[in-house]
Amino acid sequence: MSEIKVLSKEVSELIAAGEVIDRPASIIKELLENAIDAGANVITVEIKNGGRTYIRVTDNGKGISKEDLPTAFLRHATSKISVKNDLDSIMTLGFRGEALASICAVSKVDVLTKRPEEDYGTHYVIEGAVEKTCEECGCPDGTTFVVRDIFYNVPARLKFLKKDVSEGNFAADLVTKLTLSHPEISFKFIRDNKVEILTAGDGKIYSAVYSVYGRDFANSMLEVDYTWQGMHITGFTVKPLSAKPNRRFQNFFVNKRYVKSRACAAALEEAYRNLLMTGKFPACVLYIDIPPNTIDVNVHPTKIEVRFSDEKLMHEAVFFAVKNSLMKNDRPNEMHLENKRNFTDRELFDIPKKDNSVQLKFSMENDTPKPVASKAEIPVPKPQTEKQYENSYSYQKPAPTLKTVESRSITEEEKEKLSGSDDMFLASLEQPAKKETAVTELSGPEPKPHKVTVEEINKAISEIPLPEEPEEQSGDAFKFIDAQSFTKKKPVSVIVEEKEPEKPKPVVVGELFKTYVVAQVGDEMILMDKHAAHERYIFERIKSDAEQLETQMFLEPIMVLLSYDEYDALTANLDKVSQLGFEIEPDVAPTVAVKGVPIILGDDNPADIISELAKNFIENKLNPQIELFDDLYHSIACKAAIKANDTNSGIELQALVNAVYGQENIRYCPHGRPVMITLTKRDIEKQFRRVL
Structure with a gap:
């Protein structure tokens, strides 16, 4: 008796469907891909009970003709490819012709479809791969699939489905992926009569990311x-x-x-x-x-x-x-202060209104109640005129600046000290010049003001040197012209070559808590973690100097057994292995002979290190160095860097800021912490109400 039999159509359909359809999300994936391939730009997905009992996918694509609809549910029926060369240039999402056949084999399917050029649509019903109805009907352009009772005829598969919430989450995640892949399509996802995803379909990737993951993720x-x-x-x-x-x-x-x-x-x-x-x-x-x-x-x-x-x-x-x-x-993380109003405008600028009602409060001192005026009774001083203020003992009326400011000549010794711009700046910080004014102290006599006469002003103007008289090209002497003749002349345009403004350099202002360096760069304030910045700086220096690591040779080579793919990857990159400080020779596959390793690895097991190195080559990493190298570099940099609470001079902090600021590769420490954050001048001014 023959033991080999041809499977029945029902069994073969169920087996084939099991490869494609394993949960409701798989049905949604296949239907959405077909809708996208049909040119739809508006797609709606609706599920109930996690998609186990009800799935609806509606699109406004080109639809399916009545003649093609029964054929579309046959296995290996597709409009995406026709010859074998089409497999080399597939640009559609679906092409295997197994989706609809697999879906109808394990569920009950209703289809409403209409092409734009047709007057009527088609209603098609198929259950368990058996056609039930095919008739004309009225419906909009596009296609609507309604799938009910998934795995109704395969109870063994039905019991392996998860809870409705979990299956619905799988479906939502799938819609999310397709939403991101096609931002030009407007997707709507409805779960149990509630809209969860709705995208604009404007073709912008940012809009799709914002709709799916939210504002914080998109920003x-x-x-x-x-x-x-x-x-x-x-x-x-x-x-x-x-x-x-x-x-x-x-x-x-x-x-x-x-x-x-x-x-x-x-x-x-x-x-x-x-x-x-x-x-x-x-x-x-x-x-x-x-x-x-x-x-x-x-x-x-x-x-x-x-x-x-x-x-x-x-x-x-x-x-x-x-x-x-x-x-x-x-860019460095920008710190934003809360735009919070701690005081109202009335509290800042308005004078409290006087309350006519008499309110008394009592304070208990020595068991005797005494009336105390409430806040409403406190008298508010009225604005006084300048004359009234003069009578008060604390007012000093300032005299005009021209009469009161006395000049002071700078000595030769001071000129030598302040000759350079940087020295002048430092000297002005250490020994600020004292300005003498005519504002009278309470205990001092009022200095006599100096009167400036008209003769002195004219004399000062006459001492201003005039420009030399340039000669015209014709040789005639240049003649000064008055204002009346000047208006008749055409203005001379002067072309000035504009130079690019120099980028502002950071200037250290101080240090907070012996940990954070405060510096100013143009209109920004930066806070720099001195340990994180110095640690990253040292880490980058070590990596740049470690291009050729010294090798420690073994007395006898160590044989390391690898997998065949690890052996092939390692032997194909022996030159890079040598640059990393390893001395390796291939032996009988898949074994290699390790004759030397970098000194920095110490007594670590070469077998594990060589296997990790080969894995990096398999993954095509551009930097094949093993993770152990980075861990060692981290440790060295962390120990060598300055620590929090260390006492550092202003010169040291300025040198650190100069070395780190503007370096594109020094933004985070080797452990991932930020090196600096910034705060703009405008944010600070908002807190002080200088700007609104």
């Missing part, structure tokens, strides 16, 4: 726009201080298709290396546009994974794009 992002060897990468990446506690906010879209890529994730995290605090991960929304013939999207039934023809090139593109954005757009 914490940096714009990315970079081209590398034919790959164009756009989108947003997060500021290091706003990193997330997990990797769930890492979104990569390859040709507008959401994918999970280890190469992209590794490149992203390498770009943030030494910028994040422990336990934090970068977030991003990155769009990668590459030629379709350089990727293979037909490697997974749900098309969630892709394969790149050159993963190293992809790694470099993502790394350089994100790193360039961080270096270019990330």
